[in-house]
Amino acid sequence: MKNSYSSEMFNMSNNLLKEIIHYIAAPLTYSINLCLIEGVFPDALKLSKVTPVFKKALGKVFEGIIYQQMYEYLELNDMLSASQFAYRKGRSVIHAIELLVTDILVAFEDHAQTQETGGEFRKSSVKHTRGSTWSAAGI
Known part of the structure; x- marks a missing residue:
């Protein structure tokens, strides 16, 4: 034993x-x-x-409740950027790409410049960050 x-x-x-x-x-x-x-x-x-001892499951319950309360607070007080797409209901990477393409096309049609910056964070470290400047002359 x-x-x-x-x-x-x-x-x-x-x-x-x-x-x-x-x-x-x-x-x-x-x-x-x-x-x-x-x-x-x-x-x-x-x-x-x-x-039954649900240590991990209990942690997930706490995490879910805290996330929901923080999310509702941030949304209610308009504290999230309009360009924040990750971890938000009704927003996805598709919406981010649509916004990016629209900004580039508008700048192209107006013969103007636009700066697009994107970042992806995983496990509390920056995985990828890229900034680009687009202009009608460069296309």
Whole structure:
């Protein structure tokens, strides 16, 4: 048996059982042999104690609740940039590309310049950042 302080229905852990095995070995052996001879397993030993511990799931619940509250607060107080597309409902990378293409086409038609800057953040570090200046003369 693995070392464990987790207890079962009778509040006995593996560690406790290992400590007292010398005292209970004879009656335990007799009981086990009697079960095998008679073909009967005691009903009291058919019970189990199940205690679910959802550590990771609980963390996800907290994360979801905090995210929702912060998102609603930022949206309600108009604190998110109009060009923020990631992690926002109703916005996607497609919307960002449409905005980029529209800005470039308008600048091209107006014979003007436009500066587009994009960034992608993953795992708290900058993966890619690029700035470009477009002009009608350059196309």
